[in-house]
Amino acid sequence: MKVIFSIVKELWGLFVDDQSYALAILAWVTVSALATRLAIVTRWAGPVLFAGLCAVLVENVVRSARKNSRRNR
């Protein structure tokens, strides 16, 4: 039973370790999907999807770095 629990926990951990980060990625993909469906963004839909994901990455990295600096004070 312990082994099965470890496997399930490991599978979850493959995709999520920072929940806010994972949620932000999914939220941006949802926004992009809606924007594409409603034809708000057409030709630039791909670059917009990419740009949003980069913003999520950079924001999380900066926030993590700040949190780490405060912890080390």
Add this chain to the structure above:
Amino acid sequence: MTGWTQSGPAIGASFLSSAVEFVEALTIVLAVGVTRGWRAAWIGAISAAALLTGLVVFFGKALEQIPLATLQLVVGLFLLLFGMRWLRKAVLRSAGVISLHDESRVFAEETQMLKTFGAVHGLIDLVGFMAAFKAVLLEGLEVVFIVIAVGTAAKNLPAASAGALAAGVVVVLIGVMVRRPLTRVPENSLKFSVGVLLSAFGTFWTGEGLHIAWPGENWAILGLIGAFLSVAWLSIRIARQNSALQAGRTQS
């Protein structure tokens, strides 16, 4: 969706990411071999590898039945979450925000833990078998995911499988020769590269699943790889500067 623009990076991503996971599994298997015996270590590792091979074959065939757009979106999303998780961690490690993964420390801890169990009599040391089996299975699940996701989306499961297999052979051969944890493997650099590749694939296929028309079609993957690499490098610079600024404020 076939062609070298997808197969090449697919083999590359599969090889690199599998190499990282095999190195981590090797550390545990070595610890088992040294403390509990090589028979338990080998049988545990081979049993897990056989189970994982079966999973690749089963899921590879099952996924062929799913409509392409749905498959692209689901596989793309999982790859995106997986790849961006690796990329985030690799960036934070490169920036010194979190510590690097240390195989020698993992080996020491695992060896210490395995020694606490008494001798097990019988045909096979079950403690050692379970430790080796669990390590290879858990690390191998990541390899299976990458092989299936990358291989299915690139419509070249054999190429992705070949990449993973090649990585496994290389790591096992080196492990057998040196008989110690592979601490000199540039693990974070590998994870950084894999994170970039998988984030790019995940973004591309998520877009395909959402019926987004990428400029340059399949060539967009190469553009995404270059762009993610640039953004990740920039993120490392920003995080380092941020940490240096905070340290400066603390000292003053």
